[in-house]
Amino acid sequence: MPDDKLTDAAAAMLGLGNEKVGDALEQCIDSGKLREFSCDGRRYIQTQELFEAEEYISDKLVLLNSRAIPLSDRDISAIINYVEEKNGMIYAEMQKKAIYEAMTGGVTVLTGGPGTGKTTVIKALIEIFRKLGMRVVLAAPTGRAAKRMSESTSEEAKTVHRMLEMERTDNDLPKFNRNAKNPLDENVIIIDEASMLDVPLTEGLLSAVKSGSRLILIGDADQLPPVGSGNVLGDIIKSGAVNTICLTEIFRQSKESLIVTNAHRINSGENPVLSSTTGDFFFVNRPSESTIPDALVSLVTDRLPTAYGEEIREQIQVITPSRKGRCGTENLNILLQEKLNPYNSSKKQIKYRQTIFRCGDRVMQIKNDYDIVWEKYGIEGSGIFNGDIGIIEDIDIEGEALIIRFDDREVKYPFELLDELELSYAITVHKSQGSEYPFVVMPLSSCAPMLMTRNLFYTAVTRARKMVVLVGRMDIAAKMVENNREVMRYTTLESRLRRADN
Secondary structure: OEHHHHHHHHHHHHOOOHHHHHHHHHHHHHHOOEEEEEEOOEEEEEEHHHHHHHHHHHHHHHHHHHHOOOOOHHHHHHHHHHHHHHHOOOOOHHHHHHHHHHHHOOEEEEEEOOOOOHHHHHHHHHHHHHHOOOOEEEEEOOHHHHHHHHHHHOOOEEEHHHHOOEEEOOOOOEEEOOOOOOOOOOOEEEEOOHHHOOHHHHHHHHHOOOOOOEEEEEEOOOOOOOOOOOOHHHHHHHHOOOEEEEEOOOOHHHHOOHHHHHHHHHHOOOOOOOOOOOOOEEEEEOOOHHHHHHHHHHHHHHHHHHHHOHHHHHHEEEEEOOOOOOOOHHHHHHHHHHHHOOOOOOOOEEEEOOEEEEOOOEEEEOOOEEEEEEEEOOEEEEEEOOOOEEEEEEEEOOOOEEEEEEOOEEEEEEHHHHHHEEEOOEEEHHHHOOOOEEEEEEEEOOOOHHHOOHHHHHHHHOOEEEEEEEEEOHHHHHHHHHOOOOOOOOOOHHHHHHHHHO
16 A cells, blocks of 8 residues: 555544654554555555565566477467468458467467457467477366366366365365476466456466476456455556566357347447347346345346246356345345245255255355365265355265265365355355356346456456346446446566566
C-alpha cells in the first residue's frame, strides 16, 4: 500500500494519531519487518515476504527470457509448415505469431477470449517442442482447470501444486519439493488459466524452472484477478517486458455461438444480445427481484430438463456473484437442495453448523487438501482440490465420515473436515474460475456494487460450454457491463519488470 494510505488506515483502526503510527511504520522498516519500494513519486510498503517474492519473480522472468536459445526463422517456418501439412490445417496469422514467439523467447504470454484458438496454439506447441526433442509439461492453478486442459489437449495436465510436488510442513505451510535445488525435469512449461496465479505460487513455480527453459503463460487477463495476493499475469502484460500475443479473431464455428459473441460484447463494453429465442444464450425477464429465485429454481429443476432432456440436470451449474442475499449461494443452495434432493426418511443426512449434508447432494471442495486419500479403480491416491465438485454417496454415522465421489475418485471425509465442503448447486463466480460447465444459469439481481462488475459478468459467461441462461433484471446486465471498475491491487511487479526491461 502507499505509505500515506497505510498510515491513515492504521491510525483510524487503532485510534491513534498519524504521527505515532508513522513512527511505528519507520521502526518496522528499519527492523526489516516491512519493506519500502518507490515508484511514480510514491512510496509503497510491503511485507518482507511479498517484497522478496515480487523481486524474485521479476529477476527470474528476465533471466528466463534472456537464456532460451532461439531457433532460426527458417527452421521455425519449416516446422510450422510441417505441422500444418501433417494436421491438414492452416494457422491464422496471430496463431503463427504466437508459435513463433514461443519458439524464440524464453517467456511468452498468450491471451485471448473464448473462440480465439488458444487451445489450437497449445496443441501445436506441444507437437513442435516434442518434435524438437524437448520435454513438455502442462499445468494449471486448480484441479478443475487442469482437468479441462487435459480434455482440450488430450494430454496429461497437473495442478501447479502437484507439478511442484507440494506437501505441508508441521506448521501447515506449503513446501514445494521441486525448487531451485531440485528443478523440474521439463524444459517447456505451459501454464493455462494463468490469470489465477498469485504471487506466492508464481514464486514457487519460477523457482523450479531451470535456466534455459521456456515458460508459456496462457490466460485471459480480462477475467477476475487471483484470489490470493498480486496480479501477476496483468502486471507481466502491462510491463511489456516479455512477448505477449493477444488473439482477437473469433473463428467461424465460434462466431455461431452467442455465448462467444456475447462474451466479447461484454468485454468490449457492449450490452449482450438478450433477445434471442434460439441458440445457446437466453434471457428470462423477471423485473421483480422477489420472483428471481423461484424462476431460477424452476429453470434448473423443471424447464431446462423438460426442454433438453433429463440427463442435463446434472450438467447445470448455477453461478452467482454473491454469497449473501436472495440470489446468493447460501439461499439458492437451500432452495435447490429442497427441489433437487429433498428430505426423505430413507436418505441419511447430517447437520453441520448451518448446512444439511444429505446423500445425493452436490458438494464442492473449497480449499486444496493434498493429504486426503481417494480410491480410483482399486488404486489409492491423495489430494482433492479447491473447486472440485462431487456427490455424497453415503454417510457413515458410526464412523463419522461422508463418502463422496469426485468423478471416478471415492473419498472418505471425516466429519472434522466438513469445513472444507459446501453445497454446490449454486457457486460464486469466484469459485467457478478455471472451470467450465455445459449449462450455466445466472441470476441478475442487485447485490454489492463491488460484485456487479464487467469482468465478473464476463468470467461467469465464459464458464459455459453449451448454454447460458440469465434470469432477472435486464438493467442489471447493463449496469454490470457499464461498471468496468476493477479492485485496486497495489503491486511492485509491473514497475520492477519495466525497470529491468529498460
